[in-house]
Amino acid sequence: MAIVHEGCLTCPRCREYVIEIDPGDFPDGPPEDGESPTPCGECAPHVEADKTAALRTIVADWEICQDSFGDDISPDMLPVVITVPATSRDEAIQAAAEKLQTHYGSSVDHLYRTDIETGEWFGNDAGDFEPLLRICAVFVGEPELDDLDEISEVIR
Structure with missing residues (x-):
């Protein structure tokens, strides 16, 4: 079950709501699916490993x-x-x-x-x-x- 934090996007890998929305990245508002284009700190090393x-x-x-x-x-x-x-x-x-x-x-x-x-x-x-x-x-x-x-x- 995802942990929901107000004003955060979901990590594309673990689906938890842990990535804060940077208004500069989304001038028109957050994405419809609520998913961040980048993974959270926990998942980032795994995503890099997936790339290699x-x-x-x-x-x-x-x-x-x-x-x-x-x-x-x-x-x-x-x-x-x-x-x-x-x-x-x-x-x-x-x-x-x-x-x-x-x-x-x-x-x-x-x-x-x-x-x-x-x-x-x-x-x-x-x-x-x-x-x-x-x-x-x-x-x-x-x-x-x-x-x-x-x-x-x-x-x-």
């Missing part, structure tokens, strides 16, 4: 995993290829996990699961989850993909 981020493409295959009954299964699914902007491998894996969660949601028919959490896609550092996907390769830059539906599922 390179595209990272993760190629991953499905692990043997447990279904909702606890039985081991080998999903009959194509490998996935996910491209995300990131400044590091770990950041790319986290962004890819979030993109997978958005793409598939918490329910994947072939895995016989309806309760998948973001940390399960590649596992997490805390070791709370067994990974659903095994990373086969991480490419930095803009690789040209031979986007054939028969060989992989490209998630954009």
Whole structure:
């Protein structure tokens, strides 16, 4: 929930109302959407990092995993290829996990699961989850993909 401060604009990244309106910047009044053209002090370093981020493409295959009954299964699914902007491998894996969660949601028919959490896609550092996907390769830059539906599922 956004913190509202009278006379402030929202940060374009965190959406909090923390940036004071400078009347010199807006002689005709504040923008209609109430959003500042610049990020707040907390988000500015992250925005700079986003600008220096390179595209990272993760190629991953499905692990043997447990279904909702606890039985081991080998999903009959194509490998996935996910491209995300990131400044590091770990950041790319986290962004890819979030993109997978958005793409598939918490329910994947072939895995016989309806309760998948973001940390399960590649596992997490805390070791709370067994990974659903095994990373086969991480490419930095803009690789040209031979986007054939028969060989992989490209998630954009």
